[in-house]
Amino acid sequence: TQLLEQSPQFLSIQEGENLTVYCNSSSVFSSLQWYRQEPGEGPVLLVTVVTGGEVKKLKRLTFQFGDARKDSSLHITAAQPGDTGLYLCASTDNDYKLSFGAGTTVTVRA
Amino acid sequence: EAGVVQSPRYKIIEKKQPVAFWCNPISGHNTLYWYRQNLGQGPELLIRYENEEAVDDSQLPKDRFSAERLKGVDSTLKIQPAELGDSAVYLCASSLESGTGPEAFFGQGTRLTVV
Numbered sequence: 001t002q003l004l005e006q007s008p009q010f011l012s013i014q015e016g017e018n019l020t021v022y023c024n025s026s027s028v029f030s031s032l033q034w035y036r037q038e039p040g041e042g043p044v045l046l047v048t049v050v051t052g053g054e055v056k057k058l059k060r061l062t063f064q065f066g067d068a069r070k071d072s073s074l075h076i077t078a079a080q081p082g083d084t085g086l087y088l089c090a091s092t093d094n095d096y097k098l099s100f101g102a103g104t105t106v107t108v109r110a
Numbered sequence: 111e112a113g114v115v116q117s118p119r120y121k122i123i124e125k126k127q128p129v130a131f132w133c134n135p136i137s138g139h140n141t142l143y144w145y146r147q148n149l150g151q152g153p154e155l156l157i158r159y160e161n162e163e164a165v166d167d168s169q170l171p172k173d174r175f176s177a178e179r180l181k182g183v184d185s186t187l188k189i190q191p192a193e194l195g196d197s198a199v200y201l202c203a204s205s206l207e208s209g210t211g212p213e214a215f216f217g218q219g220t221r222l223t224v225v
Contacts, residue, residue, distance in 0.1 A: 006152075031211040042114070042201050042216025043153070088152050092211040097166055098143065098203075100152035 004089055004101035012107040016078055021104040023089030024071045030092055032072050034063055037086040037103075046074075079108045112136070116202050116217035124225055128190035131220045135183070135204030141212055142179055144187050145201040147219070153201055159185065192224045 005024045013019050023032065031050045035043035047056050049065035049072060056063045060083075062075040076083055086103045093099070115134040123129050135142050140161050145153035156175065158166040161182035170177065174193070179185040189196055199219040205212035 004152075033211075033213070040218070042203070042219050043214075044216070045213055048211070048213060086150070090152075090214075096141070096207065096212055097155065097158065098205075098212055098214055099155065100145075103150070103152045105150060 004091060004099065006087075006089060006101035006104050008104060009102070010105050010107075012109065013079055015080060015108055015110050018075065018077050019079055019106065020073055020075045021087050021106070022071065022073050023101055025091065026070070028069045029065075029072075032065060032069075033090045033098075034072070034074055035088040035090060035100075037088060038084075043086075043088055043100075076106075079106075081108050081110050084108050114202055114204055114215050114217035116200075116220055118220055119218060120221050120223075122223045122225060123192055125194055126191040128188065129192055129222060130186055130188045131200050131202075131222075133185045133187070133202030133217060135185070135202070136215055139204035139206055139215070140182070141205045141207065142185050143201075143203040143205070143214065144177060144185070145203065147199045147201055156187070156200075189222075192222075194224050197222055197224045 007022050033048045034046045037043040047063045052067045052069045054065040060077045064073045088103045090100045117132050142159040144156040147153045157170045157177050159179045177187045199221050201219045203214040203216045205214040
């Protein structure tokens, strides 16, 4: 089972600021996903990255996959209160087991 | 298209009592997952089904937890007897296999409180 480390554990910022959260592993990801989970809801898939060095953008969210496919980052530009939530990275092994990191709790203050 | 449906949303039981959770996955999704999530933590896999076969139940505490997925569609997760430490949110997810691996869709979860 691949161990995913996410940092920071908590992040609190003011509306309009930027933020970056990280996901790292000691082994290579076959693919990596980012999810966002709001209180009382299940996680919702934001993006899947597969190729080393890949960059994907989703409105104000930018996802990067490290060249060695061992790390990934999620950058939010001009954060809004609606971005508040638990951000989770997840990976699959060769057996399609979907494993999650512990998550980063992001709070955006109005 | 309906998403993953779980019931009940909330359950409060006394310790040593049994409890069951139900999940209806997205139509056509062959893979079904049960996860347990503690507050502020990531989901931890309990069991994964491919159709009606449990292909990964290594994290399921089999002395008190059981699961089934009859006919490869709906699934139930049971705890008997429940312990205080079982208090958590139990999430069900389903997925289709894609070229880049599974992309899971989650239900809203069942929040279990054992008192």
